Amino acid sequence: MTRLLAITPGRADVADLRRAEALGDAGIDGVLVREPDLAAGDVAAWLDALRARVPWVIVHGRCAGLHNAPVHRSSTDLRPGDGRSCHSFEALDAAFASGSSWATLSPVWPTKVSDARVPLGPDLCLRWAGGRPVYLLGGVTQAQADSLRGAYGIAAIGAFFGEGGLAAVGAFRRALQVQV
Numbered sequence: 001m002t003r004l005l006a007i008t009p010g011r012a013d014v015a016d017l018r019r020a021e022a023l024g025d026a027g028i029d030g031v032l033v034r035e036p037d038l039a040a041g042d043v044a045a046w047l048d049a050l051r052a053r054v055p056w057v058i059v060h061g062r063c064a065g066l067h068n069a070p071v072h073r074s075s076t077d078l079r080p081g082d083g084r085s086c087h088s089f090e091a092l093d094a095a096f097a098s099g100s101s102w103a104t105l106s107p108v109w110p111t112k113v114s115d116a117r118v119p120l121g122p123d124l125c126l127r128w129a130g131g132r133p134v135y136l137l138g139g140v141t142q143a144q145a146d147s148l149r150g151a152y153g154i155a156a157i158g159a160f161f162g163e164g165g166l167a168a169v170g171a172f173r174r175a176l177q178v179q180v
Contacts (some may be wrong), residue, residue, distance in 0.1 A: 003176050005030045005056075005104075005135050005155040006171060008046075012037040017046050019161055024053030026169045028160070029153075034060040057081065072104075087117055087129045097130060104155050105129060106139025108148075111136055112158060122147045142168050145175035 006023050008016050014034055020031045031054045034048050043063045051059045061073035061081055075091040079086035083102040084095035095103045105128060109119050120128075122144070125136050135155035136148055142164065148154055154176065159168045 003153045006160040007032045009158045030056035045079045102133040104135045108141030142171040145171045176178045
């Protein structure tokens with residue numbers, strides 16, 4: 001299972017596909033293709049392109065069924081899925097009780113997205129994760145990477161798809177103490 005998960009920003013921009021490919025070349029472990037505005041055929045093309053460069057390529061639940069990719073679903077989508085987005089301890093426990101193989105837990109810190117969720121903070125996220133395959137997500141920056149030491153994995157959008165995104169791979173990997 002992977003430890004660093006980049007999540008595409010959902011802008012349906014080919015530049016994000018190119019960045020995801022470059023992240024693969026830089027050693028990213030996985031990419032979650034979350035592109036709700038792309039047609040199914042375009043999402044499939046992104047999956048095919050990324051599989052050549054990234055060890056683990058998954059798709060958001062809205063695009064389930066494409067090329068047999070693992071599926072990551074929202075916490076409110078009760079259909080079976082390989083992974084689940086969670087925003088509370090109860091949702092996290094429910095995800096694993098329902099058979100999810102991994103989960104994201106967010107937000108760790110405030111995000112740039114206009115979201116009313118209260119940041120959980122790294123200590124609470126690490127405690128809730130409890131050694132399970134949980135990717136901490138939300139407002140994660142390279143400067144905060146060391147406070148996530150001990151996490152199973154880190155997921156990010158802005159840290160990987162913003163300025164300096166390729167350097168984030170090394171910073172986060174050092175925080176997780178994972179060797180390439």
